[in-house]
Every structure is written in C-alpha cells, then in structure tokens.
Amino acid sequence: MQLNPWALTGIVLVAVVTPYLGHRSSRSATSTHDFLVARRTVRSRRNAAAISGEYLSAASFLGIAGIVLKDGADALWFPIGFTAGYLALMLFVAAPLRRSGAYTLPDFVEMRLGSQGLRRFSTAFVVFIGVLYMVPQLQGAGLTLATILPVPVWAGGVAVMVLVAFNVISGGMRAITVVQALQYWIKLFAISVPAFVLCMVFFTGGGPDGFRPLGAPAPPVFVSDTTVDVQTDVTLHVTSDTYLYAYGRTDNGPAAGPTHWTPLAPHTVSEGTKLKFMAGTPVPVVSDASVDNADWLHPGSGSLTDLLQTYSLMFATFLGTMGLPHVLVRFYTNPDGKAARRTTVHVLLLLGLFYLFPTLLGALSRMYVPELLVTGTADAAILQLPSAILPGIGGRLLGAVTAAGAFSAFLSSTSGLLVSVAGVVSTDLLPGRVRDFRVAAGLVALCPIALAVVLRPEDISLSIGLTFALAASTFSPLLVLGIWWRKLSWPGALAGMLVGGGLVLAALVVNVVSGYTGGWAPWFVNQPALITVPAAFVSTYLVSRVTGYGRPEHVHDIMLRLHAPDPLGFMRDRAVARFGQAEEKTRLPGRGRHRK
Structure with missing residues (x-):
C-alpha cells in the first residue's frame, strides 16, 4: 500500500479543527439545557447545515457511490429516499414536535401518551437505533484510514470515536452544532471539487487510458494488466x-x-x-452486483421481486428519517415550530445539492476502478477514483480532499448519534445532570466500537438502510399517529413498536446468519420495510381502537399545544427546573436571540 501523505494531512487537519471548534463552542455550556438542546436558540440556517452535516454520513459520502458502482440505476433510490424523507418530516412532524417542548424522543412519548413504561421502552429502541447507526460510521472510518495508511481497519473507528467523545463530553449539543455546520461545507467541498475536476478530465480525454464508454452492453474490462x-x-x-x-x-x-x-x-x-x-x-463482479453494463444502466429486471424491493426501500428511507433520534433531536434546538419547519426546507436544499456528486462519482468508478467489483470493497470507490483518473500529484491531492471529507462525515454523524443516545440515557436512566450526560456519553461510546470490530463490514448504504427500516417501523407510526390522531393510546403505540421493531430485528438476525452461511435469505430480509412499516401502522391503529384506556385525560390540550400557531403562546418546554432553563434565563437575560 502506497502512503498518501496529502490524504493523511487532510485527515489530520479535520481531526484538529473538530475538537478546537468544539472546545470554543462549549465554553459557555454549563447546564443540561445546553448539553441537550443548545439552549433552544440555534438559528434556522445554521441548524439546517448542522442537520445536513450529521445526516450526510458514511452511507452518503462513501456508500452512495459504491452502490451506484455496483447496481447502477437501481441505486438512485438511495439518494432520492434520503432526501425525500425530510419532505415527510417537514409536512407531518417538524413543527408539532418542537411545540411539544420535549428534550428527547422518549420525553415526547411520555408527554403525548402519559406512560412511563412506554417511555422506558422507547428509550431502549433509541439506544439500539443509535448504536446500530454508529457501527457503519466507524467501519467507514476504518476503511478510509486503512486505504491511505498501513493500519488495521479498526484503528480509524477508534480514532473517530475518541475525537467525538471528547467533543460531546466537553459541551454536548452546544459543542457539536457549530462543528457539524462547518463539516457540511467541508463535505460539500470535498465531494464537489473532485467531481467537477474528474468530469472535466473524463470529457476532455478520459484519463490515462483514454475515453471509456458506459453505453456498451458488455461488462467493464480491465484496460491494463x-x-x-x-x-x-x-x-x-x-x-x-x-x-x-x-x-x-x-x-x-x-x-x-x-x-x-x-x-x-x-x-x-x-x-x-x-x-x-x-x-x-x-471484470468479474461480486454476487449481488450487476454483471454487465446493460443491466447496470437500466432500473430493475422487470420482475415482481425488484419492484417490491424498490417499494420497500422507499418505505424505509421516506419514513425512516422521521424516526432517527439524532435527526429529531436537532429540531428541539429551534426556538419554535416555525423555525423548525424553515430549517427542514433549508435541509432539503442542502441535501439535494450534495447528492448530485456521489452519483456522478459512482458512474465514473464503474469505468476507472472496476477492480473494486472483484474485491467487494465498492465503498472505497470515491477514495481510489482520483488516482485512477489522474495518476500523480493531481490525483493524490484530490484523493486527500475526498479522504478529509469522508473523515468529516464520520465525525459529524457519530457526534449527532452520540449526543442523542447520551441525552436519552442520562435523562431516562440517570438523574439528568451534566455529570450524568458526560458519564452516559463515555459509556455509550464503547458499544459501537466493540460492534464495529466484531461484525463483518458490509456495504455501508445497505446496512444503514436496515437501520432506516427499524426507525420507520418503530417511531414513524408513533409520531405520525401521535401528532395527528387524538385517539392513539399507549397500548397501541406499544403494540406497533413491538410488531414493527420485532420484525425488523428478526430480519437483522436472519440477515447476519445468512451472511455467514451462504447468503440464502430472501429479499425481504435485506429490505423488510414494505412488510414491517404497514404492520406497525395497522397494529398501532387496531390496538388503539379496541383499548378503552391508555389515553391521557388532557389529550385535547396536548393536541392544541402541538398544532396551535406559535404566536398564540401555547408552547411550553417540559421539565424546566430539572434541565436548567430557568436558571439560564435568570443568569443570561437577552442571550440567545433567534435569527433566520
């Protein structure tokens, strides 16, 4: 393996800037209110950049191009679904969720349904989803570092988690907000500049071995030994x-x-x-990739199975976004419901802009790094593509830019996940003080490191797709029906989470066993959302209809708080004294004014 000192320099710069900005931002973080929701004063545009920064994870920066390299047109549903999920979130969830005054997702569950038991149950799912989502981030970090340095794959994951844990323990949400906002622009720069340069090289000459068309129906070929x-x-x-x-x-x-x-x-x-x-x-290809370019260029094979898989992916990505704890926790930092909705509009713009570029790079990878179809490491396409098209210093510099962007993606996504899970653990399992938040962050950080080392690394986008299916099958029915249907009961919500979450977890176990024993699992094990999401919604509705209890007495007041326009003043934050907001308002009058 050839050492790329430029790539190493880029990663070191990102690794140095991240804790520096986190430390500067965390100096005024003194209460749990700061650590959980950044004092609820984050302006819309900065919050949108921070949300985009943490949402554009390993699946987006590395995984999308890798899936395009393997599957071609079928892979386009991933960036479409990842973006469209925010449209559903904006229409159904964002503003009412902020008006609830909750600090965490389990806090909203208790506020809406008045059940401590359901709150504890939802806490377990939040922790599981957060940890499961962190694992591919750490695996992607290991892949990136192992691509440019002769180090074991687990080293990158450990490095990312150490940096993230330092930031989160220092200042929680207040520390990572500015960091994540900056890291979005780093990632956009790191993927757009190589995309523009490599496309110019492609259209003007095609790189070192000339122009390579994708329109030929034959498989890609090795142009040199x-x-x-x-x-x-x-x-x-x-x-x-x-x-x-x-x-x-x-x-x-x-x-x-x-x-x-x-x-x-x-x-x-x-x-x-x-x-x-x-x-x-x-070029030989791994068993689940498109063998020739004709199949690669056309979506699906026309079979019923491919159609069902596509719809299952749409269910998972469209509805899974609104159930991801690290996404929802950022909307609690807005000052009101209107700002939360405005934030979502900005997120749609930022994500739509970003996802243009990994798709282009994935298509170029099919022509210039087809050997990744042999090794099964398609997620390294963006990292290896610059040197394949531009041998020499130019390709190495572009490779350094992409490596720095990839490392930034792992840091920002893992930061948001760790904050959301640590916040839930500290407020639901511990007394909820600043010290408890820091202890929870340290303990939670150990779990994904262990899993990333033990579990086999798979295609990053596909593994995260299963996490989206779990979020869509557990919290999506609870949020949509809890916000828009006053007759939802906590037994119904519990039944939906048990049915939807249980089916996805069963699919996850079968998928892992199948991966070790020959890959015999059917398609709905890899993409279960088409079955699990409707089953969760139907179970929630039916059990809520047949149970005559489990609804809070003041449900009409709760629904009014969720849906009344902000200027009417019905919005109230929960647990004010416990989380320090009252003390902050007394000590810092006039601080934290909101701007667009």
Whole structure:
C-alpha cells in the first residue's frame, strides 16, 4: 500500500479543527439545557447545515457511490429516499414536535401518551437505533484510514470515536452544532471539487487510458494488466470464459497459477488470495452486483421481486428519517415550530445539492476502478477514483480532499448519534445532570466500537438502510399517529413498536446468519420495510381502537399545544427546573436571540 501523505494531512487537519471548534463552542455550556438542546436558540440556517452535516454520513459520502458502482440505476433510490424523507418530516412532524417542548424522543412519548413504561421502552429502541447507526460510521472510518495508511481497519473507528467523545463530553449539543455546520461545507467541498475536476478530465480525454464508454452492453474490462488483493471472502460471477492467474484459494481449493473460470457457476475466492488479470479481461463482479453494463444502466429486471424491493426501500428511507433520534433531536434546538419547519426546507436544499456528486462519482468508478467489483470493497470507490483518473500529484491531492471529507462525515454523524443516545440515557436512566450526560456519553461510546470490530463490514448504504427500516417501523407510526390522531393510546403505540421493531430485528438476525452461511435469505430480509412499516401502522391503529384506556385525560390540550400557531403562546418546554432553563434565563437575560 502506497502512503498518501496529502490524504493523511487532510485527515489530520479535520481531526484538529473538530475538537478546537468544539472546545470554543462549549465554553459557555454549563447546564443540561445546553448539553441537550443548545439552549433552544440555534438559528434556522445554521441548524439546517448542522442537520445536513450529521445526516450526510458514511452511507452518503462513501456508500452512495459504491452502490451506484455496483447496481447502477437501481441505486438512485438511495439518494432520492434520503432526501425525500425530510419532505415527510417537514409536512407531518417538524413543527408539532418542537411545540411539544420535549428534550428527547422518549420525553415526547411520555408527554403525548402519559406512560412511563412506554417511555422506558422507547428509550431502549433509541439506544439500539443509535448504536446500530454508529457501527457503519466507524467501519467507514476504518476503511478510509486503512486505504491511505498501513493500519488495521479498526484503528480509524477508534480514532473517530475518541475525537467525538471528547467533543460531546466537553459541551454536548452546544459543542457539536457549530462543528457539524462547518463539516457540511467541508463535505460539500470535498465531494464537489473532485467531481467537477474528474468530469472535466473524463470529457476532455478520459484519463490515462483514454475515453471509456458506459453505453456498451458488455461488462467493464480491465484496460491494463491488473493485480487484485482480496481482503475478504467473496463470491464472483463472470459472463464468459475468463482466464487469470490466482495465488491462494479459489473454488474451495488451492490455486497457484493459471486459472479458468466459466459462467456456469459462481466462483468463491478466499481472503488473502491474489488475482492477476490481463488487459481486456471482463471484470468479474461480486454476487449481488450487476454483471454487465446493460443491466447496470437500466432500473430493475422487470420482475415482481425488484419492484417490491424498490417499494420497500422507499418505505424505509421516506419514513425512516422521521424516526432517527439524532435527526429529531436537532429540531428541539429551534426556538419554535416555525423555525423548525424553515430549517427542514433549508435541509432539503442542502441535501439535494450534495447528492448530485456521489452519483456522478459512482458512474465514473464503474469505468476507472472496476477492480473494486472483484474485491467487494465498492465503498472505497470515491477514495481510489482520483488516482485512477489522474495518476500523480493531481490525483493524490484530490484523493486527500475526498479522504478529509469522508473523515468529516464520520465525525459529524457519530457526534449527532452520540449526543442523542447520551441525552436519552442520562435523562431516562440517570438523574439528568451534566455529570450524568458526560458519564452516559463515555459509556455509550464503547458499544459501537466493540460492534464495529466484531461484525463483518458490509456495504455501508445497505446496512444503514436496515437501520432506516427499524426507525420507520418503530417511531414513524408513533409520531405520525401521535401528532395527528387524538385517539392513539399507549397500548397501541406499544403494540406497533413491538410488531414493527420485532420484525425488523428478526430480519437483522436472519440477515447476519445468512451472511455467514451462504447468503440464502430472501429479499425481504435485506429490505423488510414494505412488510414491517404497514404492520406497525395497522397494529398501532387496531390496538388503539379496541383499548378503552391508555389515553391521557388532557389529550385535547396536548393536541392544541402541538398544532396551535406559535404566536398564540401555547408552547411550553417540559421539565424546566430539572434541565436548567430557568436558571439560564435568570443568569443570561437577552442571550440567545433567534435569527433566520
């Protein structure tokens, strides 16, 4: 592996700036009110940049391009769904959620339904979703650092978590708001500049080996002699008789020289095997990727299964956003419901702008780094593409920019997740003081590190897609019906979370077992939302209808608070004395005025 000092420099700069800004922003953070909701004075545009910064995670920066590289047109639903989820959030959730005066998602559950038991149950799901979402962030960080340095994959994840934990423990939400807002612009710069430069190179000459079209129906080919080191066990498909040199283990047997693969059956390649391909050889692809460009360019195969998978992905991404704890907690920092809705409009603009670029880079990766289809490490496409198109100092500089942006993505997303989970743990399981928040942040940080080391790294976007399915199947029914249907009861909400969450967790277990035992699981295990989300909504509705209890006595007052326009003054923050807002208002009069 060739060391890229420029990429290392970019990562170090991001790693230094992040704690510095966090420390400066946290100097005035003295109460739990600061640590949980940044004193509810974050202006709309800054909050939108911070939300976009934490939302554009490893799945967005690395995963989208990797999925486009593998699946082509079918992968476009990921950026569409990730963005459209905020449209649903803006229409149904953002403003009423802020008017509730809650500090955390379980706090909203108790406010709306008056059940301590349901609050504790929702706390468990918040912690699980947050930890599950942090794991691919740390795996992506490990992949990035291992791409530019000869270090083990787990080293990047540990480095990210140490930096994030320092920031969160220092100042909580107040410390990470400015950091996340800045990191959005870092990520936009880090992905847009390489996209513009590489597209210009492509259209003016096509890089070192000339112009490479994507319109040909045949598979991509190696344009020069290529050696591929396989770092994990993979199963490969070929479209025609393929001749290569293999050193290691292939097809469950030793290989030490010329090898012939036929398209009649898939071929297994063991970890540590070295494959050498001659120029002009069609690129073998991992078992779940599009084999040829004709399939890659067209969405789906026309089968019912592909259609159902697409709808399942839409359910997960469209509705999962409103159930992600680290997304919702940022709306509590707005001063009122109108500002929360305005924030969401700005987020839609920022995300739509960003997602143009990983799609372009994924298409270029299909032409210039097809060897990633052999190794199964498609998520490294953005990191390796600059050097493949621009050998020399130009490609290394662009690679440094993308590496810094990727590292920024891991930091910002993990920061938001850790704040949201630590806030829930400190207020629901601990007394809720500043010291408790810091203890909770330290304890929570250990869990995803352990899981990232133990679990196998998979395609980052796909693993996060399962997290979206879990959020859509648990909190989405509770929020939508809780905000817009006054007859929702806590037994109904509990039933919906049990049914939806239980089905997704069962799919997750089956998916993991299937990955270790031959990949036999059907499509709805990888994309369960089409089944689990309707099941959760129906269960919530039916149980609420048949139960004659479980509704708060003052439900009409609660609904008025959620939906009354802000100038009427019905909005009240919960637990004022406990979280320090009263003391802050006394000590800092006039502080924290809101601007657009």
